[in-house]
Amino acid sequence: MIKEMTYKDAINLAxxxxxxxxxxxxxxxxxxxxxxxxxxxSVGMIEEFGEERVRDTPISExxxxxxxxxxxxTGMRPIVEIMFMDFTTLAMDSLVNQAAKMRYMFGxxxxxxxxxxxxxxxxxxxxxxxxxxxxxxxxxxxxxKVIVPGTPKDxxxxxxxxxxxxxxxxxxxxxxxxxxxxxxxxxxxxxxxxGVGEIKKEGIDVTVITYGRMLPRVxxxxxxxxxxxxxxxxxxxxxxxxxxxxxxxxxxxxxxxAVLVNEACKTGGYLGExxxxxxxxxxxxxxxxxxxxxxxxxxxIPYNPELEKAVVPSEEQIRTGILNVxxx
Amino acid sequence: MVIEVIMPKAxxxxxxxxxxxxxxxxxxxxxxxxxxxxxxxxxxxxEIEAEASGYLLKKLKHDGDTVPVITTIGYLGDKDDxxxxxxxxxxxxxxxxxxxKSYTAxxxxxxxxxxxxxxxxxxxxxxxxxxxxxxxxxRGSGPKGRIQKIDVExxxxxxxxxxxxxxxxxxxxxxxxxxxxGSGYDGKIFKEDLPLxxxxxxxxxxxxxxxxxRMTESYFTAPTFTLDLDVDMTKSISFKNEIMDxxxxxxxxxxxxxxIVLYATTKSxxxxxxxxxxxxxxxxxxxxxVNLALAIGxxxxxxxxxxxxxHMMTFKExxxxxxxxxxxxxxxxxxxxxxxGSTFTVSNLGMYGITKFNPIINQPNSAILxxxxxxxxxxxxxxxxxIKPMMxxxxxxxxxxxxxxxxxxxxxxxxxxxENPAIMLLG
Numbered sequence: 001m002i003k004e005m006t007y008k009d010a011i012n013l014a015x016x017x018x019x020x021x022x023x024x025x026x027x028x029x030x031x032x033x034x035x036x037x038x039x040x041x042s043v044g045m046i047e048e049f050g051e052e053r054v055r056d057t058p059i060s061e062x063x064x065x066x067x068x069x070x071x072x073x074t075g076m077r078p079i080v081e082i083m084f085m086d087f088t089t090l091a092m093d094s095l096v097n098q099a100a101k102m103r104y105m106f107g108x109x110x111x112x113x114x115x116x117x118x119x120x121x122x123x124x125x126x127x128x129x130x131x132x133x134x135x136x137x138x139x140x141x142x143x144x145k146v147i148v149p150g151t152p153k154d155x156x157x158x159x160x161x162x163x164x165x166x167x168x169x170x171x172x173x174x175x176x177x178x179x180x181x182x183x184x185x186x187x188x189x190x191x192x193x194x195g196v197g198e199i200k201k202e203g204i205d206v207t208v209i210t211y212g213r214m215l216p217r218v219x220x221x222x223x224x225x226x227x228x229x230x231x232x233x234x235x236x237x238x239x240x241x242x243x244x245x246x247x248x249x250x251x252x253x254x255x256x257x258a259v260l261v262n263e264a265c266k267t268g269g270y271l272g273e274x275x276x277x278x279x280x281x282x283x284x285x286x287x288x289x290x291x292x293x294x295x296x297x298x299x300x301i302p303y304n305p306e307l308e309k310a311v312v313p314s315e316e317q318i319r320t321g322i323l324n325v326x327x328x
Numbered sequence: 329m330v331i332e333v334i335m336p337k338a339x340x341x342x343x344x345x346x347x348x349x350x351x352x353x354x355x356x357x358x359x360x361x362x363x364x365x366x367x368x369x370x371x372x373x374x375e376i377e378a379e380a381s382g383y384l385l386k387k388l389k390h391d392g393d394t395v396p397v398i399t400t401i402g403y404l405g406d407k408d409d410x411x412x413x414x415x416x417x418x419x420x421x422x423x424x425x426x427x428x429k430s431y432t433a434x435x436x437x438x439x440x441x442x443x444x445x446x447x448x449x450x451x452x453x454x455x456x457x458x459x460x461x462x463x464x465x466x467r468g469s470g471p472k473g474r475i476q477k478i479d480v481e482x483x484x485x486x487x488x489x490x491x492x493x494x495x496x497x498x499x500x501x502x503x504x505x506x507x508x509x510g511s512g513y514d515g516k517i518f519k520e521d522l523p524l525x526x527x528x529x530x531x532x533x534x535x536x537x538x539x540x541x542r543m544t545e546s547y548f549t550a551p552t553f554t555l556d557l558d559v560d561m562t563k564s565i566s567f568k569n570e571i572m573d574x575x576x577x578x579x580x581x582x583x584x585x586x587x588i589v590l591y592a593t594t595k596s597x598x599x600x601x602x603x604x605x606x607x608x609x610x611x612x613x614x615x616x617x618v619n620l621a622l623a624i625g626x627x628x629x630x631x632x633x634x635x636x637x638x639h640m641m642t643f644k645e646x647x648x649x650x651x652x653x654x655x656x657x658x659x660x661x662x663x664x665x666x667x668x669g670s671t672f673t674v675s676n677l678g679m680y681g682i683t684k685f686n687p688i689i690n691q692p693n694s695a696i697l698x699x700x701x702x703x704x705x706x707x708x709x710x711x712x713x714x715i716k717p718m719m720x721x722x723x724x725x726x727x728x729x730x731x732x733x734x735x736x737x738x739x740x741x742x743x744x745x746x747e748n749p750a751i752m753l754l755g
Contacts, residue, residue: 256451256477288451288477289470320329327470328380 001186008041008178010152011117014159015042015079017188019049022077025163028055028064029081029117038083039119039178065091065116069099069168072114077163084130085120085172088138099168100143111166115159120148121213121263122308123176128300131308133212133264138170139241139273145169145194146240150215152182154238157192165194174213197244199251203233206326207251209274210261211236214313218261221318232322240270248274249281256288257325263312266295294321330405330412331380335389337397337473338369338513345369346394347401352384358404361493365401366534372660373534374513377491378404386411398473448475455480490517497522535629546691550726554686554698557739559746561702561717564588567749571643579648585719586676587647589699592745594618594638594646595752597672600738602730603723604671606692612729621670621690622650624657632690633657634670643752674699678719687724694729697742698722719746 005013019025026049027042033056036043046054057064061082068078082088088095095116102110122131138146145167149155155173162169200215201222210218215236222232235251237244252258258278260271271293278284278291294313302308313321335345348366352358358378365376382404389401403411446463448456452475456463459480466483468475488505490498494517498505503522510517520530532540568583575583597604601614618639621632633653638646656662673690676699687698698721705718721742725735745752 256449284450285454286451288449324329327476 002183003186004181005152005184006178007149007152007155007174007180007182008039010156010182010184011041011159011173012043012045013184013186014156014163016045016048018077018160018163019045019053021188022163023053024075025077025079026053026055026071027079027081028057028068030057030059030064030083032056032081037081039173039175041117041173041178042081061087061090062094066094066098068114068116069094069102069112072099072112072168073102073110077113078115079163080114080116082116082118084126085118085134086129086132088116088118088134088170091116095138095144095168095170096141100141103167104143112168113163113166115162115165115169115171117159117171117173119175119178120172121174121176122296122301122312123213125303125305125308126175127303131301133172133262133296135170135172135240136264136268136270136273139270143167144241146172147194147238148172148174148212148240149238150174150177150200150210150212150236152180152184154192154198154236156184157190158194158238161191161194164191169194172212176213177216180216192238194239195242195244196239197235197237197247199233199247200236201232201234203231203255205231205233205255206257206259206322207233207235207248207255208259208261208318208322209235209237209248209251211238211240213263214261214318217313217315218318221315221322225319225322230322230326230328237274243274243277245277245281248277249283252278252281252283253286256286258283258287258291259294259318259322259325260291261294261313261318261321263296265298266293267298269293269295271295289325289327292321292325294318330385330403330409331382332400333364333376333379333402333404335367335395335397335399335401336374336376337467338374342369342397344394344396347389347391348373349391350384350387350402354384354387356384358382358384361491361496364404368664372513375534377493379492380404383407383409385409446475447472449477451477452480459484488517489514491519494519494522533628535631539629542691543688546689550689550691550694551728552689552724553727553732554722554724555732555735555739556684557721557723557736557743558705559719559721559743560707561585561719561746564746564749565702565717575644575647579644581647581651583647585678585702586674586699587643587650588749589676589697589746590620590622590635590638590650590674591643591646592742592749592752593672593674593697594620594641595745596738596741598639599741600734602734603695603725603738605694605729606671607694607726607729608692615671617671619669619671621673621693622653623673623675623687623690623696624654626658631657631662631667632670632673633662633666634668636669673697676700678702684720685722687722689724689726694726695735695738696724698724 031038032042033046033054064080068080071078099112102112120133135146135148138144147158149158159171162171208218218234222234225232233251233255235247260274262271275291297311299311345367348368350365351363358364360378360381362378363375364378367374367376385403385405387402389395448463461480463475466475466479469479470476490505497519505517508517508521511521512518572583597618604618605612605614617637620635620638623632635649635653673693673696675687677685678699678701681701683700685698687696689696700720702717702719704715707714707716723735723739
């Protein structure tokens, strides 16, 4: 069965399905129980699964994440909700030095099947400490997998894959997409494997590689340009680690031009990694224009709503960027 | 987005170009494909179209300025776009960080080392490598002259060049551009080249506009009259035949009646300086030299290149000078100063069989000579009917400077030379 539902409900559905299927799976985080989560993602779950499996925690990201890593090593499959991605700073030791390292340091004898969900991105007027896109930090740590879903379908299929994965996975939800609707499969076995990207729109003139919140924005611009005779291919890697290099390289070989779009700050961001992947690959010889990165400005996200909008790529900037790369 | 307007490189040997006239003012809105300005190279005038729609934000160079090719001469963009400042200022201002559109622009515009290396994309390099094309032979159409894949492909197989407007119309009407020959530089197809409605409105070419302007000016400022005189060309023809082989051997050029007329005209002008004059306000400037302009008709229009100091030339030198300037005019290899500074003009329509016409003075000259076809005509001589090769000379004069008597005397002198070419040897 396929039904239209929101990104938020798709995440809720994925968690519920996995918890019904496997009793080792449980959710913990700040206010995930009775309150249903800061963004309402876990609404109704405590009623179905009880306090034992949907656990409200103290306000300490370090403790929550450390407890999850420990539980995972002992055989549970915890899902942790960190209210805002910005607060992962407090969970870093458990995540980076413990969870990401254990499987390696114990020679593969320990598994850490934990999923850390967090809400990233700006656009809600939540200011500099509640709006960041920090995915590049986690991508830099071997041992962590990183997912940034851009549609309800991807959110569901990828979260289920994350929960079933035996390694720590950082699942970055997009605040401004929670209410976005899309068609989602109700099939319990519908899983999107990690490391498999998707061509969201086929095209021949230029490749735009994007993920997360910028995906709908890019698709809208791509549709507009299509009507003007410019054929844009939109590639969504969906998981940043592992990265589907093949889908990116093949697309750039086809079009010869690449525009990379994300919301995170440009400097040290993941777009630089994608650009390097292209340059080091077969695609280099097919590049017919410099690769363009459209990313957030290197500033803290402003509180003022107009400024907040101004620091991340707008539809207009994406459009202009694409046209520039095409020399139009 | 700010777009640079550059002085184009319209040919392999073009080093610089001059801005003739901006057609738009700063702040004006320009549509893509609209004429933005007119430039002139050392050969031709060209109209430069706007690459994209937008406002003309700034003119960096102005009418009359001469600048090297690929120099930025202005900026197009949105109304509120900021025009990039000069690189020096950017370096000074770099420390100031502000959240604005120009922030990224400033960051990205660094003072890089200049190099002569070819700017080409990896894709262009690969194709060039695979098909053994030397990239230095390829003209880059991308930003900063960057050679792109399409440039190399076009180098292999000539692209169909057309203006954006022509392309759009062709697309709309389903016209195949490859079947059309373009009238622009390098066969570039303009809107005017498209086979549209049979009765169409053709915008005047630049040359046409200049001709129209100058002829109107001349016609409406100078009160003119034309004197006609018939000349017996018997001796001129035999003179030509006698020296033809000699000059051919000496110079490789063929002597024509026109050459003899030009030489005789120069001689006559030195004797009748008012015909070789120009009006400057309330003064008549009498020249002590002859800069002889030849009216040369081309498919595109009319040019009047000048043979300088014709009065100092021997006949042989004049033949060479006339041939040289005719050939270079036909192949459009004249420099702009060769089209200026004439003191008198000769226009010959004889090759078309014209027997009489009324030339319009090439300002600022005060007279122009119309030369016609040589015809065998029946003439009476001393009561006898004879058939002779006759030619009519038509002299149009500016009555402000020259009266009928002076014009007539000049024509008589000229007739005398042409009927007895040997006299010209007397100096």
